[in-house]
Amino acid sequence: MADSDSCRSNHIRHSIHIDGNISPTVEKSIMRIVEKEGFLEYTLDIRNISTNGGNYLANLQEIDVKGKTECGEKEIDLFVKNKLQTDSVPLPLDEAYEREAFYYNELVEIYDKLQEEAKVPVEERLEIAKSYKESNSDTTILENLTKKGFKTCSRLQPISQEFAEISIKQLAKFHALSFALKIRRPEYFESKIKTLNNFMRIDTEMEDYIDKICSTAASSLNNIDHKKRLEKFSTKMIDHYKTLINPPDGLATCLCHGDFRSNNIMILETEGAIDKLIPVDYQLINYGCPVIDFLYLVFTGSDQKLRRDHLDDLKDLYYKTFENFLVHFDVRAQDVYSRERFEKEYWNFLNHGLCSFLIIAPFLFCCDDEIPDLNNGITTINLNFNSPTCKERLCALVDDFVQWGCL
Incomplete structure (x- = not known):
């Protein structure tokens, strides 16, 4: 698949179909991701995730983005972690989300550079989930x-x-x-x-x-x-x-x-x-x-x-x-x-x-x-x-x- 920059259009023709609820913050992030990934038109499929006791700090969603770019059909699959809206959790949730955003938006890039500079073989590097650098104090967005x-x-x-x-x-x-x-x-x-x-x-x-x-x-x-x-x-x-x-x-x-x-x-x-x-x-x-x-x-x-x-x-x-x-x-x-x-x-x-x-x-x-x-x-x-x-x-x-x- 060609690099997303070569597939980018200055005028995205929106054709959006949303099956589920999405917060305004997440929606804005998705729009930026869609533009960076070169979509000309797309649909969003949104699903809530039940963790059955696996997560106590977030509401989780899967968001599939499917559509067309100048290079043809394309799909990206996103995992979205939305901050739990409660004051009862014994943790400062805003700061917790800020820390995860710091890790994926900033520190991961520095770690990649350090490993590049040191010529660490790709197969020996720290495994890190792909981030779209749209995480913030309310939301974490990663590859699904x-x-x-x-x-x-x-x-x-x-x-x-x-x-x-x-x-x-x-x-x-x-x-x-x-x-x-x-x-x-x-x-x-x-x-x-x-x-x-x-x-x-x-x-x-x-x-x-x-x-x-x-x-x-x-x-x-x-x-x-x-x-x-x-x-x-x-x-x-x-x-x-x-x-x-x-x-x-x-x-x-x-x-x-x-x-x-x-x-x-x-x-x-x-x-x-x-x-x-x-x-x-x-x-x-x-x-x-x-x-x-x-x-x-x-x-x-x-x-x-x-x-x-x-x-x-x-x-x-x-x-x-x-x-x-x-x-x-x-x-x-x-x-x-x-x-x-x-x-x-x-x-x-x-x-x-x-x-x-x-x-x-x-x-x-x-x-x-x-x-x-x-x-x-x-x-x-x-x-x-x-x-x-x-x-x-x-x-x-x-x-x-x-x-x-x-x-």
Whole structure:
């Protein structure tokens, strides 16, 4: 297909058919995309997406643009994430959308340039969803990967070894690019990355919510000793999040994803094997400690067997990938984030694995008709750890953390 610039017309003849509702903001963005893509006439097919508990910060839509250009028939498929209109979510949604817009509209282009300058082979680069640079504080607009066969893993199933390994490689490259940016564009890093503070706030409402999480989760355990330990864990959990929000000097070192879990990773499979994997959902990016992303993925997604058989291997894979990717930029991993430091921070913040699971489990493992409602605030959420899948995963995690001496 010819480049869109060669297909552009100065006078687009609109022939629009809209099957669905579209906000004025999104409509204006679509019009700009249509012009850039060289459409002479087109129709829009709009469909709302139900995530069945997979997304709590947005209303999602698919928008197919079909029509004619000077070069012939053309179709582009868009994925649109519209900001949830509520004040009850315990996050500053405007800023969350601004951060994702910053990532796709600005930072991705810089990362592409860094990888071009370093002559990183295309097949080895960080996988990034195509953006049309129309994201803003209300909306994120990307290529619709599902039209290419991509999907997310079931939130109810533990991640596979293959999925864990490929995801960890992408995470290591994402972190490594941040360190490369720090060295190649230091002023930009200081002004644009180091200013991205963690969103989470530990106020009285959140402390009460954490107490409720620990007591509710503990009530679902049969082991009396484990039950008592988990009931007391809320104090450690609160202290842990306070450390992440106000990290001591030197702890925060790079740009972190902030929500790196299986629901936020798209995969393309052939005969059950993963061909390609693309992380998405960058609304919670923040300047922090890279090991936090690693722990979040592993402990919200894995079962006990995967952890016992492959956790050390995944740690090795993360650091080896991180190390090898930085070679492209003439950066020694040992100089910017040593293996010794990674191991030290892994053990210092291992509790983040359990904390993350406790926070997210009631959302991940609920039935489709029992999805927690955030409209009335977090303290009103009906927490439940009693589904068979959730209970099994929780018991195994608590067992692991007791054995590691963390609980």
